[in-house]
Amino acid sequence: MFGDKYCYDMAAAKEVRVPEIAGSARSAAFAPVDSTARVDAVVRRLTDAILLGLVADGEQLPSEAELAARLGVSTVTLREALMALRQRGLVETRRGRGGGSFARAPREDSLGVPGRLAELTVEDLRDLGDHYAAVSGAAARLAAQRSLPSDLAPLKRTLVAMAAAATPGEARRLHGRFHIEVAAASQSARLTQEEIRLQADIGALLWLPHTTQGEDDEAIAEAVERGDGDLARALAERHALAAVGHLIELRLRYPPEVRHDH
Amino acid sequence: MITKPDTATDAVVDIVEDVFAALREVRAVTERLRPRESGDLAALRMVLFERLGGLIAGIGFIAAPGLLRDAPWFLEWWQESPSGPVRLVRDLDPSSGAFYDYTHWGWYADPASGAERTVCGPYVDLLCTDEYALTLSIPVRVDGTFVGVAAADVFVRRFEVAVLPVLRGLGSPAFLVNADGRVVASTTTRHLTGTIYRGGGLPCGDLPLALVELRHGLPTMGS
Structure with a gap:
């Protein structure tokens, strides 16, 4: 279902060896990243760790040298990743005595996401991805066929706001809004209502920050603007599947202690 | 008996003008109220409730941001429901990250x-x-200064019910397009509501709507 290009790119094989005991998820967050992984992979790993509360809000991260060593990346790569995390407000760096890098968890994420994710099985998530890809793909295709420049103005405003978003929470809301606006440009009230329901239901999970999200959104907007329905659909489907694929990876990596089935 | 195109456009104008007439009433009352606080707009409700129904699924006054002392962003907006008019209450603060900076919308x-x-x-x-x-919307001004808009929502499916008999009377496939070329209502599957038609039509009065009639599959007006 997830082509390797769109798959969460941390070596999945490594993760299955992680014993499922308390505290293991935390050490998994700092497990070595394979040598081909770049800044994005580090950003994603640390983002997940912070949003999922594996690193507590306000907790000091290990020194750059130590963290780079534990993640198996160069300090240059790590510094770039930390810069990206600072821009997203997930890490704060203080200079001087008692300085260092500190995790900054947006409260809503640190409380809401792991609980919500734990309620869903991998199969639930896979099915959710199928539904979401169908809705957003169809909406993007119709938007490309039917939208006029005036319909694209809100999308573009949202992309600009997204690029300037101060917090991950705000960026996530804007992502949701972007996808609802694409759906509205399809001229289909039903597809729009479905997209709104999906965003309300799982938006907080779906838009856990991804490094490629903003670029995906811009590519979708461009395809819609050019009137390329097939491309818009392909991009939107891929985007949805990649986002859900990321959630499945998270779900597999950080299993909840117990799942109560009915 | 086949309707002539200009009779059809006149009929469309009458249908739409009825909604604008309601908006002019809303405007007249708002101008008299000279609203300074959101509570002042409660006096609009009588006229809003009277006009709600038929084509009009929602109607109200949308204040220019900053007009009202107690509410920088404010709609006095009422919608139909099976149990009577319902007030639309929205958190309109655009900084809450939603859609609600209404100044961007064309209306x-x-x-x-x-x-x-x-x-x-x-x-x-x-x-909403x-x-x-x-x-549909019109400006509201107090002493020549723009203070907001009077607006009404017309669901496309209801508009279709109102105008389709007019279009059918033409005897050949026909549709209405808005100023951007978006089909609003149609009697042909070749040009369905929501799709784009890139051609001209017969204007409906001075409304941003035009009638396109297909005779032998071709538009009768320039394209």
């Missing part, structure tokens, strides 16, 4: 920049109903 921006009558849509209305709708 607000156009009257704010001088248009006397605006027909916006059809579009999926994300602010998530329905496919037309929003």
